[in-house]
Structure formats: structure tokens, C-alpha cells
Amino acid sequence: DAGVTQSPTHLIKTRGQQVTLRCSPxxxxxxxxxYQQALGQGPQFIFQYYEEExxxxxxxxxxxxxxxxxNYSSELNVNALLLGDSALYLCASSLxxxxxxxxxxxxxxxxxx
Amino acid sequence: xxxxxxxxxxxxxxxGENATMNCSYKTSINNLQWYRQNSGRGLVHLILIRSNxxxxxxxxxxxxxxxxxxxxxxxxxASRAADTAxxxxxxxxxxxxxxxxxxxxxTLSVRP
Numbered sequence: 001d002a003g004v005t006q007s008p009t010h011l012i013k014t015r016g017q018q019v020t021l022r023c024s025p026x027x028x029x030x031x032x033x034x035y036q037q038a039l040g041q042g043p044q045f046i047f048q049y050y051e052e053e054x055x056x057x058x059x060x061x062x063x064x065x066x067x068x069x070x071n072y073s074s075e076l077n078v079n080a081l082l083l084g085d086s087a088l089y090l091c092a093s094s095l096x097x098x099x100x101x102x103x104x105x106x107x108x109x110x111x112x113x
Numbered sequence: 114x115x116x117x118x119x120x121x122x123x124x125x126x127x128x129g130e131n132a133t134m135n136c137s138y139k140t141s142i143n144n145l146q147w148y149r150q151n152s153g154r155g156l157v158h159l160i161l162i163r164s165n166x167x168x169x170x171x172x173x174x175x176x177x178x179x180x181x182x183x184x185x186x187x188x189x190x191a192s193r194a195a196d197t198a199x200x201x202x203x204x205x206x207x208x209x210x211x212x213x214x215x216x217x218x219x220t221l222s223v224r225p
Binding site: 035 | 144148154212
């Protein structure tokens with residue numbers, strides 16, 4: 001039973017560029033949430049996708065956008081990258097907007113130079 | 114913004130000792146969860162306690178919740194070197210809001 005998979009594991013970009021991160025949820029899960037974790041901090045909620053719609057959004061600018069596909073996989077897009085976007089981006093899956101237990105992927109480490 | 118605040122920020126103990134970590138939060142919650150993170154990678158769910166529960170056990174883990182004080186504690190008994198990790202509390206607020214809000218975390222070091 002595959003867990004949550006994220007790609008790529010590491011990414012280096014320069015300021016102003018755009019990036020796309022990908023996530024496949026745990027088998028049987030239909031909800032994907034994205035979190036940003038800066039060094040030494042806890043994960044910060046970016047947004048959540050369910051039934052291919054953004055259901056909830058944290059305090060992040062419109063430069064952060066996402067998508068969920070019919071197979072429940074998801075993408076996180078960040079435009080006009082800033083140095084402050086450097087962080088570990090974590091994808092978490094759950095069932096039916098559930099908030100009782102999230103399963104996390106290993107994350108994508110994004111470095112913006 | 115972060116809801117939970119863990120205490121202490123860092124904890125170093127000897128293998129075999131017990132580790133106690135605390136978390137305080139600000140709003141009404143539906144449940145509170147503890148997660149572990151090794152080496153800055155993915156988080157692993159450890160235990161969940163609902164707002165109408167006061168204590169739960171899972172293996173060497175014991176979690177308590179005091180909703181009147183808006184606080185929780187996680188006890189790891191008979192710690193092992195493999196317990197070395199960062200620990201986060203996360204809260205699910207009451208209402209339709211389905212996100213989890215994480216604290217800043219506690220770094221636990223267990224010395225062999």
C-alpha cells in the first residue's frame with residue numbers, strides 16, 4: 001500500500017521563476033492538504049483540495065495556487081518566487097476532509113536563490 | 114499563524130528516562146494531535162485526543178488534555194535513542210474548519 005509520494009525531493013530555483021510540486025495521496029484517500037515548513041518552524045497550512053476544488057486556504061498570497069486531478073493527485077504551483085519561499089513543502093492526505101489523522105509525504109525541499 | 118505553542122523548545126534526556134512535552138493552544142478545538150518528524154522530513158501521526166477526552170494511551174505514549182487550561186502534554190516513557198526527533202502538536206478547531214494548525218515543535222534528543 002503506497003503512502004503519500006511527493007516529487008521532486010529537492011529543487012533549486014532563482015527569484016522570479018515558477019515552480020510546480022506534485023503529490024500522490026495515500027491509496028484510498030481523496031483529500032490533499034499542502035503545508036509550508038520553514039527551517040525551525042512548524043508546518044503552515046497553505047490550502048486543501050477535495051473533489052477537485054480548493055476547500056480551504058491559509059494565509060498565503062495568490063502566487064500560491066493548486067490543482068487536484070480526478071485521480072486525487074495534486075499540484076502546488078508557486079509563481080514569482082521569492083527568497084522567502086525557500087522551505088520544505090509537505091503534502092498530506094486524508095479521507096473526506098477528515099482532520100483526524102493526516103498522512104504526510106517526505107516533502108519537497110525548495111531553495112530559492 | 115500558529116495555534117499551538119510547545120514547551121520546552123528543546124529537551125535532552127538519557128535513554129530510559131521519560132520525556133514530557135507540553136502544548137498550549139488558543140481556541141476551542143475538536144481534537145488535538147501529536148506528530149513526530151525525523152530529520153526535517155515527513156511528519157508521522159502519533160496519537161489523537163478528542164476534546165471530550167482527558168487522557169489516552171498508545172504503547173509508550175500517554176497524552177492528556179485539559180480544555181479548561183487549553184493545554185496538552187505528551188509523555189514518552191522509557192525513551193530510546195530512536196525517539197530522537199522533533200515533536201509537534203496540532204489542533205483541529207471546532208466548526209467547519211477542517212485544517213490542522215501546528216505549533217513550532219519540540220526537539221527531543223535521547224542520549225544512548
